[in-house]
Amino acid sequence: MTEDKLLYTGKAKNVYQADNEDEVLIVYKDQATALNGKKKEHLPGKGVLDCRISQVVFDYLIQNGIKTHLVKNISDHEQLVKKTDVFPLEVVLRNITSGSLVKKFHVEAGQKLAEPIIEFYYKSDALDDPFINESQIHALGIADKKELEYIKEMTLKVNDLLVPFFAQSDFDLVDFKLEFGKYNGEIILVDEFSPDNCRLWDKTSHHSMDKDVFRKHEGDLVETYHEVLQRLTTK
Numbered sequence: 096m097t098e099d100k101l102l103y104t105g106k107a108k109n110v111y112q113a114d115n116e117d118e119v120l121i122v123y124k125d126q127a128t129a130l131n132g133k134k135k136e137h138l139p140g141k142g143v144l145d146c147r148i149s150q151v152v153f154d155y156l157i158q159n160g161i162k163t164h165l166v167k168n169i170s171d172h173e174q175l176v177k178k179t180d181v182f183p184l185e186v187v188l189r190n191i192t193s194g195s196l197v198k199k200f201h202v203e204a205g206q207k208l209a210e211p212i213i214e215f216y217y218k219s220d221a222l223d224d225p226f227i228n229e230s231q232i233h234a235l236g237i238a239d240k241k242e243l244e245y246i247k248e249m250t251l252k253v254n255d256l257l258v259p260f261f262a263q264s265d266f267d268l269v270d271f272k273l274e275f276g277k278y279n280g281e282i283i284l285v286d287e288f289s290p291d292n293c294r295l296w297d298k299t300s301h302h303s304m305d306k307d308v309f310r311k312h313e314g315d316l317v318e319t320y321h322e323v324l325q326r327l328t329t330k
């Protein structure tokens with residue numbers, strides 16, 4: 096892939112213009128980052144695992160009626176996807192208390208929430224992705240009321256599909272982050288779904304099997320992601 100076609104370089108992926116004007120190529124990198132890029136490590140094999148896990152999850156969502164940007168995987172670490180206008184929002188859904196929710200409210204980690212929580216963050220590396228509320232999203236013209244309602248509805252639908260999907264492989268889906276974009280006026284799911292942007296706990300041991308292993312120095316991240324892929328594909 097020639098560098099003149101590079102559209103965007105992210106923490107875990109590069110994005111290139113594809114031959115078709117309406118499509119882009121995502122190339123997953125062998126890199127783990129945390130603390131908004133302040134902690135960074137080259138981890139051979141990670142890109143392939145992120146790409147393959149995300150493909151398994153997106154394929155399942157697509158089979159169950161969720162519209163996504165995925166066109167096809169063209170190698171074990173490259174995906175062809177539709178080129179969308181991405182909303183500058185990180186949509187977080189939580190089923191179980193963990194992470195920043197525990198830090199913010201001093202609640203005990205590992206508690207099942209009475210209902211899923213949806214939170215929005217404004218995507219900006221320079222600002223460290225600040226929390227943004229619905230009224231700010233509308234007033235700043237980031238998404239209108241109808242678009243935001245649809246994004247929330249899709250996020251809950253994804254959760255309803257993925258909680259039992261991961262449970263079959265003995266994982267609790269604690270929380271996750273989604274991103275959405277617009278393609279021909281339609282809102283679709285974009286980005287990836289891998290243990291980089293969700294929390295998966297082993298149902299029995301409650302051990303983390305996601306990027307918290309890297310964030311908290313709890314073991315070998317590539318080995319952990321390998322086991323996640325293995326479990327998802329051999330159930």
Ligand code: C5P
Nearest residue numbers: 193194195196270271272291292293294
């Ligand atoms: O850190 P926090 O508890 O708010 O994260 C909630 C979920 O969103 C976690 O699964 C985390 O991996 C994901 N997340 C992400 N990208 C960010 C922030 C959080 O994928 N920039």
